[in-house]
Amino acid sequence: MTLQSTKFSVPSEKWKYKSKRSERTRSAVIFIASIFLLIYVLAPVGWLLSSSFQSEAEIVSVPPHWLPHEPTMENFNAIFFQEFEEVTYETRRKVDPAAGGYIPSTAKDLLPSMWNSFIISVAVVILNLVVGVPAAYAMAKIRFWGRQASVYTILTTRVIPDIALVVPFFLVIKNLGLLDHVMSLIITYLAITVPFTVFILVSYFESLPDELDKAARVDGCSRLQTLIQVFLPLARPSLVAVMLFAFLTSWNEFLLALMFTQTIASQTLPIIVASFTSDFTISFSFINAAGVVAIIPPVILALFFERYIVSGLTAGAVKG
């Protein structure tokens, strides 16, 4: 609010003079706010990044080394360049570190698991849109019997804690014959994300004037045409929000993936990251390296879609 106050709350007669000064104040406020925000968000990430280049011995230094004194690429090498070889007594990796840092034997699975996560997340995003958009439109703009009830029904599926749903979900997946298959995660993630997808979109569609809907209908558009030609273009920011939501929820989910998957055919990134902790040893620096790698795809995606959210596409178009 401070940001806008300097921008607009000025008597009009002194507009020019004041606006120059207030423009400077505005920039300063924005600058300071941005710095604070970046520190809040990036400080832990910076530590994540820095420690991923440290050896396990360096990471326990007191006080911490904010920048690695002896940067090592060991963790990333293990993730990106570990060659697959058949494990025999001779080639087995003894859990004791040979070179100072402990690299878990599942390190080579990180990239394949990331691919699984990516495929699953993309599929969940697409299905969310296909399934969620029409439903949200119907709930927001079509007056039909049971409309309210349907909104609440959808929300109800997300009020039970996941812990309580693990076993019954497992039974469903097992009986669908989907254990250890990426499909198992695609359909469960769809089921856990789509209620919020619908909810977010309903609230957005509702904020669009009914007149748009009526006008389109009077022009002879079918419901489907109205949705696709009128509402979808206007809803782009919220669609992007929903896509990010579905993608990242799938990207992050751990508990169900832990239960449904058991080989690298279907294991996702969080499962492989968790497998780096064992009861015999743990490498925080390696886990941090994995965390760094895990950030990359979503951030690229975010950079790609970001302008659709921030651009304020709808601002002028919606004057009913």
Add this chain to the structure above:
Amino acid sequence: MSGFYTGLKYTLARRFNYEARSAGLFLFPVMSVLAVVAVFPILYSLYTSFFNLKLTRPHRVPFVWFDNYVKVLSDELFWESVMRTVSFTVMSVVAILILALFIALLLNESFHGRRFISAMILIPWAIPTVANGLLWKWIYDSGYGALNGLLLQLGLIDKYVVWLGDPDKTIPLIANAFVWKEVPLAAILILVTMKSIPVDLYQAARVDGANLLQRFVHITLPSLKPGFMLVMIYETMMAIRHFDLFFLLTEGGPADASHVLSWQIYVETFRNLSFGTGSAMSYILALVTFALAYAIIKMLGRRI
């Protein structure tokens, strides 16, 4: 042209049918997905909540009506967990709302570097929960953690402080880790809503001589209602049921300090193998969550 009018008349005549049919058609996919995947688990846990289902006694599973609920509700530890869940949830949701509003206001301005910042704020969200939990565990570590190291170097503390091991600090610290990860989504949801506020509302208000604070209070905040509603509902649901950080950081400790309801449900279900009471607790939590969501919708929602 006349065809158009006949068509319209025809359509209007059948309007109710067509509306109902298209609504049904539009809802069918989502409902069938939920029916196949989500409905059974929900009914299953409701069903088990009426049985004295203790897995270590597989041959004695009596139907006990509401006994599990009575047992749970008369358990002192349950109510203590409820209180901790409430404080965790309130703390987290309030912090998320404030931070998200602040971030959304910032990103709503146009300035150099906005794209960079809006991509950066998504990073916490992109770190898998497991890595996020371990990251914070390491930051908070009283012996080697970055938090102690930083505060000491800044001269804010003169010796290392016990963080998660101090029962008074445990919940706020876990809430901080939770908020950090949840804020990006909340900010985006509010920003998206902000983008849907028609600009001419502001122009009209300015013409009427409203100053910035008035415009913020009378236009921005009310228009953000749907955004606040989304964020409040989503984050309340997430916080009230949150499990991962409690599992990764403290396992309910020290001395029950982070023994929240979701942890209690986990313990009851997987440690004690009492699926009956575990499900009953889940259902109580679910009812409360639903009631909260309902209240939030009634308070902030428009027509739902």
Add this chain to the structure above:
Amino acid sequence: MAKYVSKLARREFLKVSAAVGALGSSGLINRAFAAGDTVNFMAWSAAVDLVKSHVAEFEKSIGIDVDYANAPWSNYRDNIITKFVGAAPLDMMWVSDAWLPEFADAGWIAPINKFDNLMKYNDEAEDFCNDSMTYKGMQYGLTYYTDFMAFLYDEDALKKAGIDAPPATWDEVTEQCLKIKSAGISEYPLMLALANESWLMNFLAAMVYSHGGRFTDEKGNAAMQSPTEGAVAALQWVVDAVHKHKIVSPACVETGELTGLKAFQSGNHAFALEPKYRMRPINDPKQSQIAGRCKQVLMPSSNGGAHNTVGWMRFHGMSSATAANQAHAERTAKLIEWFGGRANGAYKFQKYLFTDIGAGFGVKPLFNDKDVQASYNSYADVEMIKAQQALALKSDVVTPWYGEWQETNASSWQAAIVGKVSPQDAMTKAGDKWDNLKQEFS
């Protein structure tokens, strides 16, 4: 009437469970866990490569396919419980001795007594291990590894503080810690890892047993709350160490075993309670600042106690579903033998597990193995290990209600350590919980 209702209800319950089976049993995609002749083997993610190599050798020599999967230790129990409840194919799995009564009572794991090829190894196995795998007179597997809680010290830290001999009693531990602390060598000379995790009970039991105490009496009733027994004294000692003497960090309630290990390895402490097998990494120069200086001494005693500590073991078990199918059970038994018994005539897995990570074997003949002796001598004193091993007691709280009780017990200990309740009140609460549960389960 009530009886009728509950009987009917149970039948209903089973029916619904069966209906679940019918739900979509056509199967969209037929790609479940490997079934048929393949043996499904589930473990936690320890020694993964060793297990893989040993499995590969099994497939080659015996000609039976194995589907090996693993989950992190912290999620392992939840994972297999879900698989048991969901009736997913699972033949052989690693089991902790602490879970045996629960898993056996739940009907998830089956005795192996009818497999002579497995039972024959009992003669060569440690009695402690055989006992720990036995529940209600039946044996449930072969040993994967066994270990005990050891009292370790940093020789240099003691020398620097002018201490000639390591402590023999808990009072001497206090004295020596204060000396080391005042010499400025270590702020908190004793490392205790008392975070609420699965390791916690082993640390607590070692404290209690070494104070001459037990949690329960011969009849299995709670003894921990008795002021004359060792449990209250042990907890009092910890509380004093944290608050009065400040020789143990108040952060001990958030320190897990792995973090504690790293702290000890980095030379921040003079004494530590650690599983014995940790001596290997602690004395490895590549991982530790105090390599070569870490020595073991008998667990300190108190009240004329006998230097007792706690031992534990993990075993290779077989699921009940598998045991019901003769042919499949035999295949699975072969794999259990391959890991827990001899593989092509040698205790290969146990030996490699020991030389790789130092995890203790439960088979006596390996003590005579040259490589094993060489490995031990490189970082530890075999005689000391044998002496302490002989004083290792089996946990006296392993019952079907262990997990449930431990939740209360753990939080009681922590509450006393953070100063919220007195040690006596804490142990009374834990003892009451024990007796209530015992009654509930009988």
